[in-house]
Amino acid sequence: MIVKDWCMYCGECAGVCPKNLIEVKEITLIFDDKDCKECNTCVKACPISALEKG
Amino acid sequence: MIKTDVLVIGSGPAGSSAAKHAALGGADVILIDKKSEIGAPKRCAEGVSKGGLENLGIKPNPRWVTKELDGVRLVSPNGTNVWMTSDEIKLPEAGYILERKVFDKHMAMDAARAGAEIRVKTLAKGMKKDKDSYIVTCEHMEDLFEIKAKIIIAADGPESRVARWAGLKTATKAKNMESGIQFEMCGVEMEKQDVIEFYFGSVAPGGYAWIFPKGEDIANVGLAVIALDTDKTAYQHLIEFVENCPATQNAQAVELNVGGDPVGGMPKKIYGDNLLVVGDAAGQVNPLTGGGIISGMTGGMHAGIVAAEAIVEEDYSEKKLKQYDKNVREDIGDEIDKYLKVKDYALSLSDEELDSVAKAFQDIEFKKVSTTELVKSLVKVSPKALLKLGKLI
Ligand SMILES: Cc1cc2nc3c(=O)[nH]c(=O)nc-3n(C[C@H](O)[C@H](O)[C@H](O)COP(=O)(O)OP(=O)(O)OC[C@H]3O[C@@H](n4cnc5c(N)ncnc54)[C@H](O)[C@@H]3O)c2cc1C
Ligand code: SF4
Ligand code: SF4
Numbered sequence: 001m002i003v004k005d006w007c008m009y010c011g012e013c014a015g016v017c018p019k020n021l022i023e024v025k026e027i028t029l030i031f032d033d034k035d036c037k038e039c040n041t042c043v044k045a046c047p048i049s050a051l052e053k054g
Numbered sequence: 055m056i057k058t059d060v061l062v063i064g065s066g067p068a069g070s071s072a073a074k075h076a077a078l079g080g081a082d083v084i085l086i087d088k089k090s091e092i093g094a095p096k097r098c099a100e101g102v103s104k105g106g107l108e109n110l111g112i113k114p115n116p117r118w119v120t121k122e123l124d125g126v127r128l129v130s131p132n133g134t135n136v137w138m139t140s141d142e143i144k145l146p147e148a149g150y151i152l153e154r155k156v157f158d159k160h161m162a163m164d165a166a167r168a169g170a171e172i173r174v175k176t177l178a179k180g181m182k183k184d185k186d187s188y189i190v191t192c193e194h195m196e197d198l199f200e201i202k203a204k205i206i207i208a209a210d211g212p213e214s215r216v217a218r219w220a221g222l223k224t225a226t227k228a229k230n231m232e233s234g235i236q237f238e239m240c241g242v243e244m245e246k247q248d249v250i251e252f253y254f255g256s257v258a259p260g261g262y263a264w265i266f267p268k269g270e271d272i273a274n275v276g277l278a279v280i281a282l283d284t285d286k287t288a289y290q291h292l293i294e295f296v297e298n299c300p301a302t303q304n305a306q307a308v309e310l311n312v313g314g315d316p317v318g319g320m321p322k323k324i325y326g327d328n329l330l331v332v333g334d335a336a337g338q339v340n341p342l343t344g345g346g347i348i349s350g351m352t353g354g355m356h357a358g359i360v361a362a363e364a365i366v367e368e369d370y371s372e373k374k375l376k377q378y379d380k381n382v383r384e385d386i387g388d389e390i391d392k393y394l395k396v397k398d399y400a401l402s403l404s405d406e407e408l409d410s411v412a413k414a415f416q417d418i419e420f421k422k423v424s425t426t427e428l429v430k431s432l433v434k435v436s437p438k439a440l441l442k443l444g445k446l447i
Contacts, residue, residue: 010097011213012233012314015226020218025177026088044281047233047288047312 001031001042007050013042058084059365061190061203062170063178063216065092067347068333069209070161071110071354072361076207077169079362084201085162085170086192088177093158097313098347099236099266099274100157101250103149106348110355118157119150120268124248126423130412131255131405138423139249148423151250151266151274152347161351181206181219186370188220188328204370205361207330209354212314214335222323224335229280230318232261232344233288236276237296237307244273244301253295255405259283261344263295265302275302278315278344288312317341319394320387325375330357338386342393342400342425349386356381392446396429399442411436 007029014022021032022042043051062073065087073085100120107114125139125148140148166172173194181190189202208216212231214224244251244267253263260280267273277295279288289312296302316337324331332338333350340349360378364370403411414435420427429446432439 008095008310008312010313011211012231012312014213014215015211015314015316016228016231018225020215020225022213023179023215024088024213026090026175041228045228045231045233045314047235047281049287049289 001033001036002052002054003029004050004052006048008048010047012045012047013051016041016045055189056084056199056201058082058201058203060084060205060207060361061086061188061201062207062209063190064209064211064333064335065089065158065162065165065172066209066211066333066350067158067161068335068338068350068354069207070158070165071351072207072209072330072332072358073165073170074161074168075355075358076361077165077358079359079366081362081365083165083170084173084203085165086173086176086178086201088175090175091155091159092162092174093155095309096154096311097234098154098311099264099276100152100154100268101149101266101345102152102347107150110348110351114150115160118153118160120153120272121151121248123149123151123250124246127246127249127251128412128415129251129253130409131257132409134409134412134416136412136415137249138420139246151268153268178210178216181216183328186328203328205328205330205364205375207332207354207357207361208335209332210335212316212334214316214331217324217329217331217335220326220329222321222326222329222331224321224324224331224337226314226316226337227318228282230316231280232278232315232317233281234276234278234311234313234315234344235288235292236274236311237292238268238272238309238311239275239302239305239307240270240272241305242267242271242273242275242301243304251301253277253299254400255408257295258291260401265299275299275305276311315339315344315346317344317397319390320383324382325372325379327372327375328370330361330375330378332357338382338390340393340425341390342397349390352386353382356385393425395446396425396443399439407438
């Protein structure tokens, strides 16, 4: 997952990820990519389109 | 390894309330938050009811109240207005607009004064069960360390990762997550300075748009959408709203806020052995309004009280902690269930139907401003509402 540098670390994507793969630090977003089922739920939820499937 | 009775993860309003009440009950409490500044950035329009704060025993403080409200304006898609202000009706349920950045810090300070130990910029990264306790891995700058607690109170907001580490199903389904976005603006020209405004219909599919005044010409101007209900991003909807709304033609943004708001109600299970879940993490949000400050703090209070009792009794089992679930559902569960139904109904209305409801509302004399009163009136003016919601009132 590509995190754009305008991400605001609000954590909405983490809340909807059905597999709980997204760690939201104060100003870092970390994906546990290996278990990602590429459902795109996180991408769609972001209010400012800060995620892109890599 | 650090040891404590109760570890509260997340120092939003819900976590601070939980930490305060657990500490007041005599427990050793640690309250952690990953942020370097509790309360910032805000992810909120900052509206609360006066009664809600009063029930929590919290006295309004001029350092965090920016505006006392005098009523509500509802605006339908074609611009039909419904005013509910004190010149027309009594306002027992009026509220305040807060300064959340200051409010959240003050709530954490209350917890500290009650005896909780606060650790900022401390992230919970994972946890494992260890006999009758949990061990949480934490990160503070370059230090990784562990905290062992008899009871974990998960107050990590809309992410709700902590409860899921323990196997609870607290993920928010995409159809229940409001994508919120907001500008704090100056130069906002509102028709009435102390009225909160709600805009309904296709301006915000799955949610609504709002203008919440913060005094002088300052206001939170925002909206929330269900991402699945629209092809645009929440941000595009906000830009369009600000371009078209008469009040914001000369307004300037000084802040951009984003965040998720879970509006699907409380998950079935919000407790387990050595674990309680509170606030947004436990869906403690009014599904109709999206308001979660008061309900989250109410959840936090019940969790803190039960956690302290459990520590005294040395019983951290699911059976003991179920008392929290009972208390919180008795207190706010019915309300949440009721507003869930009203929300589903309200979102089923087309722009035209909303316009006709607004028109019919203009001839109604409201006795007070409250969501219940609105639902009662809705049932009066709309046969479809009577069919769907008649049983609720
Ligand atoms: C746009 C928008 C507008 C809103 N408007 C209103 C409104 O007008 N009125 C109202 O009542 N409600 C409103 N809400 C809802 C309200 O903001 C939330 O319900 C409320 O903040 C929930 O409080 P909380 O304590 O549960 O969670 P939060 O306030 O989200 O606090 C959670 C805390 O946990 C911390 N945290 C998360 N994960 C970790 C971790 N792993 N380790 C350490 N710390 C962690 C976070 O940093 C955060 O400080 C709005 C929400 C949005 C998105
Ligand atoms: S929802 Fe968007 S802005 Fe928020 S943390 Fe995720 S990627 Fe960043
Ligand atoms: S694509 Fe789906 S599984 Fe993968 S990180 Fe996003 S929400 Fe989680």
